[in-house]
Amino acid sequence: MDKQFEALRALGAGDFQHLNGSLEAHLKGTESILAAWGSDEILRLAGLFHAAYGTAGFDEQMVSLLQRESISAIIGGDAEALVYLYCSCDRDYVFPQFGNAETIQFLDRFSGSLFVLSKEQANRFCALTVANELELVHASDEFKNKHGLELLALFECMDRYLSLEAKEAYKSALIEFT
Template sequence: MTDAVLAWLRDRGAESVPHAGGSLYEHLGRVADRLAGHGGSPACCLAALTHAAYGTDGFPVVLLDVAERQVLRELIGAEAEEMVYRYGGCDRGRTWRALPATGLIWSRFTGHSESPTPAGVRAFADLSIVNELDVYERSPEIAAKAGDYFRSVFPTWAPVASPEVMADARRVFGLR
């Protein structure tokens, strides 16, 4: 399945989209590999590999319109596609700081919030952190601009993120 996903990303032009550390294609692969290294489930890793398909609150490039969710669902499965939709649709300003207290993820697509299961919140938190770790490590500009914000938000996510991902975040961001 991964070969088909990689081919789909290439067909969608991900190799030619600039991103921190090279191309979007390279970034997606690194995030999926890093999440797998932290014990991410197969569905989480497929979601990581396609996490920017619908664009994100921080990255406006769209590889697939949300009206065509079925295309991605057929490629990676319903569970992984739901993670991609949640991640891509997240309104970070309304969600990130409040996440550990509320468990709510606000959608920039719909304007509504959802309350995923604890496993769904963990998958969202792990993907969000691992994504930002990759960007932070590869872009001095983003590290300078967003590093303090990441260091203030992500430690509060310890109750909802996996211990492996939190340990990586502590190491990269120099947290205790």
């Protein structure tokens, strides 16, 4: 992943500020969490680039949506599709469905399109969501104290889509909120 990480740096990820430091450090930390869970390369690469197009929670864009082909050339089409899925999520619409619906209707905040997540998409999306948020929890007690209870509730609703490793990680990180 060194080649992809260098490409990430060249895109200027280190120049963006994130909640607890540089976006570069956050992205690398998210990828490290996914690696510790034994995630495959597609998910790990998506973790490294998960905020490339901005997200509903972090609206800064490292790259334009017009550069999707360039990102795909760096990390592969499957990883880029997952990055796009993650960045395009209308969280206010999608998150409340976890734990409350048999299938998850996904609203793309960029295009306005609506579709049902496949089981694989839901699994990968949830793993990426948990890894992203846990990186922030580990980096900041302030963030953890402010958002821990809300995150625990979300992760519990996502539980059926998560690996055993992801479940153990969030439960351990947020144990004081149980």
